[in-house]
Amino acid sequence: MATHRDEHTARIVGRSLRLLLGAALIWMTYDVMRSENAAFNLRALVVVPVVLVFVLGGPLGRVGSVAYVGISLLLQGLRNDGGCEVMSIPAILFGKRTHLACIAFSPIDWVEKRLATAGDTEST
Secondary structure, eight states: OOOOOOTTBOOHHHHHHHHHHHHHHHHHHHHHHTTSOHHHHHHHHTSOOOHHHHHHSHHHHHHHHHHHHHHHHHHHHHHTBOSOGGGHHHHHHHTOOOOOOOTTTHHHHHHHHHHHHHHHHHHO
16 A cells, blocks of 8 residues: 655655765865864855855855755755755745755656656556
8 A cells, every 4th residue: 555655755765865965065064174264164154055156156155055055965865855955954944845846856856756656556
């Protein structure tokens, strides 16, 4: 018997990849930040993490963006959220899962959902 799943939850492959990539990004951020002074670290953690900041912000923008994305991926993997990778922090703050698609993991979520749906219909 198939169980009801929220359409915005991630499945095992998408969730695992989010956790692994998030952990790798956090480790890289930690590695950079432990070798910098406190002023650099404080500025890096409060930078708004958007692609333009990453591209145009120099080293400070890159570290802040990578940290935000890493934290977002870890939270998304831990919460089993699907959808847009960078929307996990706003989703937590507003208490709603996002329906927005993003470029990295949304295609994986869609494929997993189709494979799971196909498996559910074959077993009935």
